[in-house]
Amino acid sequence: MDCNxxxxxxxxxxxxxxxxxxxxxxxxxxxLKDKFGSFSYETKLIKVSEDIISAFGExxxxxxDNHDRIDYLMSQGNLLRSKSEDNAFMAKASAAKISIIRNIxxxxxxxxxxxxxxxxxxxxxxxxxxxxxIYSEGFYLIGVYxxx
Numbered sequence: 001m002d003c004n005x006x007x008x009x010x011x012x013x014x015x016x017x018x019x020x021x022x023x024x025x026x027x028x029x030x031x032l033k034d035k036f037g038s039f040s041y042e043t044k045l046i047k048v049s050e051d052i053i054s055a056f057g058e059x060x061x062x063x064x065d066n067h068d069r070i071d072y073l074m075s076q077g078n079l080l081r082s083k084s085e086d087n088a089f090m091a092k093a094s095a096a097k098i099s100i101i102r103n104i105x106x107x108x109x110x111x112x113x114x115x116x117x118x119x120x121x122x123x124x125x126x127x128x129x130x131x132x133x134i135y136s137e138g139f140y141l142i143g144v145y146x147x148x
Contacts, residue, residue, distance in 0.1 A: 013041070013096070013116040016128060016133045019144035021070055025120045028144055031120055041114040048121060049073045052093045056080055077123065088130035094119045095123055097133050 017025050033043040053076045063069040081089050098117050120130055131139045
């Protein structure tokens, strides 16, 4: 389907989600997926904890206690930022993951269709700034708050 709204043809959108520990960002992703679907967008989720942090170390899937799992992933993320000496490391790795996904779902020489990439979840201002630098006006940041 070739849609053209005000000169934007099959625009790609990048959304970063930010939320405190314990907020169910999967619910937010599912709502975004439903809304984008109504505009013929395919929605792809990149979970920093699973797609990025676990790719550079041991997976946290075998840790049963949720508190211990979260603590482990936060420690691993901090370790990766420290070792790389780059607080935007997760953003750059997420952008690399988006590039890989683009190449996988691209059909021959045809451009990628309408796709919204959702990155869950960003932790540092440097990550946000890096994604703004990479994707410019195609990047949107959503902060999620929930009471206990």
